[in-house]
Amino acid sequence: MALIMGAGMAHASSLDQVISSIRLRDAVCANCEFFGVQFGNALVPGAELYRVSTTDFFPHPEWLAAIEDEKVYVFELSQLSVWNEWIRKQKVDLSTSNLSKHDQWLSMFLLAHRSTSRLIPVSAGKLFSPKRVKDAWQGSFRSRDAFGWIKNWNVTYNDKGEVLALEEFTP
């Protein structure tokens, strides 16, 4: 019983840490009522990841945050360096051409940067087909945001999952 309570309190305090970090960076939500969940991901099973939202706005915004060594990483598309800093510590290995691994990476990346967006599969079951270019991987994918807009992206990343380039393009 003590163990369960302990785990619960740890969860609450980590979530509080994430929420207070979001409050500090997004001034509009300084006084918002947040809710959030902890979840796992196949790409990085041990990582402490949180999906957080607020009930104060509609449609609801979402943040994805990770906690490591008391530091909170809140991901945002314009801050790819945050993603790279965090993923570097996860020791992700994408050196193989096993595409399901790359699919997992892409789902995780999109969730982190556009949590309300959804990936549009290239074909049945396949999210995208990256190609090996020198030491990096290059691929394009399409996403549909909460508003329904379809966006096209080109992404280049290395074997560790760090993003080297990301750009939106018009086909």
Add this chain to the structure above:
Amino acid sequence: MKWLRIAYLISLISMAYPAVGWAQSFQSQQVQHMLDQVGQTLGKKLLFEQSVRERGSFRTTTYSFRIGANVYRLVTDSEGQMNLGVMQPGSLVASSLWSGKATSTSVERLVELIFGFEGITPGSNHAADAKEQKIQERRQLGQALKWNELMNRALHGDSGSVGGPSSSGSEASMDQALSMAKMMNSCVAGGQGGSSPQRAAVENLAQIMAIQTTMGVGTSQENGEGFLSRSRQYEKQGSYSFLKQLESFQGPSPNQLISMIAKSKVDFAQLFFESLGKPMQENDPWTLAANRNFQMLMDNMGRKKTQALLEKAVGQMVVNVDHFVRLDRFFHDQLVVVDVRNKKIYVNPTINTPEQARYAVSLAMIYVDRASHALLRQQQLKYKKSSKSADSTSSNAQGLILFQRFQELEAGIAHP
């Protein structure tokens, strides 16, 4: 013996002035301490005004202080309640940052809330950084709206309408704006250019640029040549970062451009509400999507309730560039955002066609209706209860259901 006397005196004082918590004990020192902490980050000394009101045994103390243009009020009362509110310039109602028992908060928490509201990162930021951050946020807005790309194309296409000194009157500038917008629209690739929100951005930007040009503010002839030569380089290079190029030569920088937009006489609210009254094209994708949304509301709640909802939604609509900039950080490319708590609907200021305006209204109506959905409220209460308990599994499960509810509520909305 001496210590006994002192203890006796202290007990007498405490009986005469009973301690009612943080609010009554050493409030002015606490407030000064709080302002010192904020002031340290901002790099300036903050001062407060204190006023006391008494009605019978009930007493309130108000501490007022100002950070930039925002006026903060910290009110404590003799019953130990405390409220921290902020009034922004131009707003009629103060927003509450914190309220509750004074004993249940701390100076650090209040400082955190003030920093949060001002958008300042404690320790690292000072006034210049805060200003830079605002510019950054506005720049992000520009990026989100793809102004850079669109301007890129505009400059690439025809420089005459950008730097042309011939037009002088407002009619001429509007003609110029329209022709520029048309030119820019034709350049937008991908087939969506004719009906995307970016088109609205282009038109607004074109109007502003045309107005600024006729008012003599903005690019000089020399700078116009600079733009021209860069556009030639664009042809040679195939691609380049417009923002980087802008920063590297003598023409208006992105910051200047943003300030031109801010200082422009364009009334976005007027544009929006005027466009609501104009006739619209029947087969436009925005019109069709708006009609589908209206139809769905009519089917669900009937004509009278839909009409009441329409009046309510339009009454709560706010078209404000600053608010949009602040919200844009986590509502990328969103046309309408409902602030549920403050009952305000923020509309993307780039909307300026009758079709888009009607679509925005239809979207706002759906959002207002769904934000007050009974199932959503119930789930919020369940989550609140579970998050207070120590069982993280239950809290997580309720949170997941809440996420799911939100996603369900977005279903069925028609998009152009």
